[in-house]
Amino acid sequence: MTALTDVLDTLASRADDSLADLQAFAAIPSVSAVPAHAQDMERACRWLMERLQAAGPLTTERWATPGHPAVYAEWLGAPGQPTMLVYGHYDVQPPDPLDEWQSPPFTPTVRDGRVYGRGVSDDKGPLLIAVQAIGAWFSVTGRLPVNVKLLFEGEEEVGSRHLPDLVRANADRLRADFVLSADGGMWSAEHPSLTVRARGLTALEFTVTGPATDLHSGRHGGSVHNPLHAISELVAGLHDRAGRVTVDGFYDGVQDRPPHERDAVRRLPFHDDAYLAQTGAPAVHGEAGYSTLERQWDRPTLEVNGLWGGYTGEGSKTVLPSRAHAKLSARLVPGQDPDRVRTLIETHLRTHTPPGVTLDLREAAHGARAYAVPHDLPGLQVARDVLTDLYGQPPLEVGMGGSIPILQTFQEVLGLHTVFFSFAVGDEDIHAPNEFFRLHRIQEGQRAWASYLARLARPEDHPA
Amino acid sequence: MTALTDVLDTLASRADDSLADLQAFAAIPSVSAVPAHAQDMERACRWLMERLQAAGPLTTERWATPGHPAVYAEWLGAPGQPTMLVYGHYDVQPPDPLDEWQSPPFTPTVRDGRVYGRGVSDDKGPLLIAVQAIGAWFSVTGRLPVNVKLLFEGEEEVGSRHLPDLVRANADRLRADFVLSADGGMWSAEHPSLTVRARGLTALEFTVTGPATDLHSGRHGGSVHNPLHAISELVAGLHDRAGRVTVDGFYDGVQDRPPHERDAVRRLPFHDDAYLAQTGAPAVHGEAGYSTLERQWDRPTLEVNGLWGGYTGEGSKTVLPSRAHAKLSARLVPGQDPDRVRTLIETHLRTHTPPGVTLDLREAAHGARAYAVPHDLPGLQVARDVLTDLYGQPPLEVGMGGSIPILQTFQEVLGLHTVFFSFAVGDEDIHAPNEFFRLHRIQEGQRAWASYLARLARPEDHPA
Structure with a gap:
């Protein structure tokens, strides 16, 4: 040596x-x-x-x-x-x-x-x-x-x-x-x-468009759909109250690990209190029935990484914007195919786009299993x-x-x-x-x- | 002359x-x-x-x-x-x-x-x-x-x-x-x-904060609440399916105009088709039971004027942001007090802020009756x-x-x-x-x- x-x-x-x-x-x-x-x-x-x-x-x-x-x-x-x-x-x-x-x-x-x-x-x-x-x-x-x-x-x-x-x-x-x-x-x-x-990954971006140009929210507010409201409805609808992703078929093929492995994960030296102190988040949050480490390692997730539209500068601007945008990514576990999951999310978004706005979808990154x-x-x-x-x-x-x-x-x-x-x-x-x-x-x-x-x-x- | x-x-x-x-x-x-x-x-x-x-x-x-x-x-x-x-x-x-x-x-x-x-x-x-x-x-x-x-x-x-x-x-x-x-x-x-x-006006801004700093959405996604999800839930919850504002007490004191005045408004030379052609919106949208002009002139509204958080630049960034922001304004009709309505909206937002995030409110502009x-x-x-x-x-x-x-x-x-x-x-x-x-x-x-x-x-x- x-x-x-x-x-x-x-x-x-x-x-x-x-x-x-x-x-x-x-x-x-x-x-x-x-x-x-x-x-x-x-x-x-x-x-x-x-x-x-x-x-x-x-x-x-x-x-x-x-x-x-x-x-x-x-x-x-x-x-x-x-x-x-x-x-x-x-x-x-x-x-x-x-x-x-x-x-x-x-x-x-x-x-x-x-x-x-x-x-x-x-x-x-x-x-x-x-x-x-x-x-x-x-x-x-x-x-x-x-x-x-x-x-x-x-x-x-x-x-x-x-x-x-x-x-x-x-x-x-x-x-x-x-x-x-x-x-x-x-x-x-x-x-x-x-x-x-x-975990694997799939990602996409989408844009919600209402009126052709930005409108005055005083004059037009309440009579055409506001893309910021519509995109909020779409994003809020991606999860249910139990923290589960609502996209049809999202969990197909996903299996829980065997009980002895779940037990092993639970025995790891991990404590939610220390995790909250580290991240500064006021509470843990996620899919009901799983621990924090299971949520991070073993469960698929769907997260919005960016969301924007309208006036975001200093002061106020009473605008009803033409467009709103979001970037999404999903983390995948064994049993999920990135392209299939992306397609399922796209179908979900198309199905749930309310009347009064239109939807444009873009793939944001290559997927990974x-x-x-x-x-x-x-x-x-x-x-x-x-x-x-x-x-x-x-x-x-x-x-x-x-x-x-x-x-x-x-x-x-x-x-x-x-x-x-x-x-x-x-x-x-x-x-x-x-x-x-x-x-x-x-x-x-x-x-x-x-x-x-x-x-x-x-x-x-x-x-x- | x-x-x-x-x-x-x-x-x-x-x-x-x-x-x-x-x-x-x-x-x-x-x-x-x-x-x-x-x-x-x-x-x-x-x-x-x-x-x-x-x-x-x-x-x-x-x-x-x-x-x-x-x-x-x-x-x-x-x-x-x-x-x-x-x-x-x-x-x-x-x-x-x-x-x-x-x-x-x-x-x-x-x-x-x-x-x-x-x-x-x-x-x-x-x-x-x-x-x-x-x-x-x-x-x-x-x-x-x-x-x-x-x-x-x-x-x-x-x-x-x-x-x-x-x-x-x-x-x-x-x-x-x-x-x-x-x-x-x-x-x-x-x-x-x-x-x-x-119409009158009241306006406010709010910020939803989850973790203390931006986190990696792969590592942390699904285990702490994403402020972009939380703010979408808050915004989506401001209206019900009939297009009515859900804020408790929002419509207190608001009265329909007498039938003959409503009829006069309906007889004005206004057509939704021409309005849609002018604005480029795919459909009219708003409070059930009212015409477009009534929605614009006679009904109070609540609109998001700006919404933002996370990564909004080119390409993708798998971030779970610390904060998300929104600017709101309400248009008011006779019978509504701007300060009271703003307080009602603030109370609604506080009441509906989910666990896992905190809420900060700011008045955005002086109100007007x-x-x-x-x-x-x-x-x-x-x-x-x-x-x-x-x-x-x-x-x-x-x-x-x-x-x-x-x-x-x-x-x-x-x-x-x-x-x-x-x-x-x-x-x-x-x-x-x-x-x-x-x-x-x-x-x-x-x-x-x-x-x-x-x-x-x-x-x-x-x-x-």
């Missing part, structure tokens, strides 16, 4: 550089959803390629897509050893609402043992951990214990829309034994965890062992409310399962103002990734 | 100047609701004072308020003759949504016999008509047939919030026989009309006669869906009734993109105002 020990020492000696690395990377506003940031996406892509080249003798390539490019790198100098495909993404969510950030979203700032900035937790910090661990192995030994391929995309936050085609076109290059994902995140900072399930990692996957067992060593306790095996559309792609196109090995934590306000990443998790993550590479190697070539 | 004939000839010869006048005035973006336009408000105020001074020997004053200033002018050189107080406003609505304007809102542009621009119809065009008619009388005779006071405020579009105090403080200066309002508007371009009733002009008011009779002469048919006597809060002020503080004598028309997209004013109405309005001054004068001093 000498080599690994040296690698860990090297990583410890580079703590300041690692933080500076992340601050430089997160200073680039690589917002994939907003066309005005196209140049920033390109800058982030190039920054990442240079960072990989600095890490060691990796073959590094820019893989163009019709959207934002992906970065690919590989080192295949360990014949006979396993090959792992590392996944991550260098794009980030839009930073709105800007005025709620305590420090500017793209000026990564350290406060109280955390670094604050858009993307530091999702996914630039966790992605760099993998690169830094690999870099330390190269520095110490000039090589890696196993073969490594890295694929970092630039469209995760917009549904990985071009990744399936890219993976399909490069299926031979991407051949591996499994995927180790630097995206994802652990369930809490106190309890090491491995995510073994993730729900996912589960096989319990006995070797890459998962290595992850269990590494985390048990690092934290002195076996990791919890948990679900994930969010979705990673690429899971489906890796499984369907490459036949590969994915192990989540991110050191982000679920409370780090990703997709919200004041996203942060814990500095001590950078060190822990680097140690874990460095150890993972050593443990994955077969004994005959194990660095001794 | 020689003098009046000369005045009318003078106005006809000044048609180009009158249009240029309006274009210059409407080029100033005097948006009272938006603090960034404070300097433009001041420019518009000064422009208007200079325009009044150019019209003739009027005493012109800038009346400061804690908000935007009012402009006051007077000519009291006709002792023994009636004194009328002319009302109008030089502030305009915000121009949003900007991208729906065919020509820039503050570049008044002539197309097809109309001038397009924010404020040309509400109220800069109608206001200038009064000033231009007075100017022509001064040019021809050096005087006016009656005494005239003019009060043009800068806060009509934000609820005339400082006008009551201003009128109270200057009650002696403003003493008059009645108010002739250059604000308001006729019911259609084909049928001359006089507005003899107006509904109003009705006495049938036999002399100033109203003069208006009837002038319009009958000008258009060859007696004017329709109609209601008004919108509200002019100053009606209440003039009645309560000065004891004065108000006659609406605006040449705006109800289809001119005020408060909406592509607001316009008909050029031929400038000429008609000037003739009408010039004639009005002559007819209002008592015979002994009547220009002969």
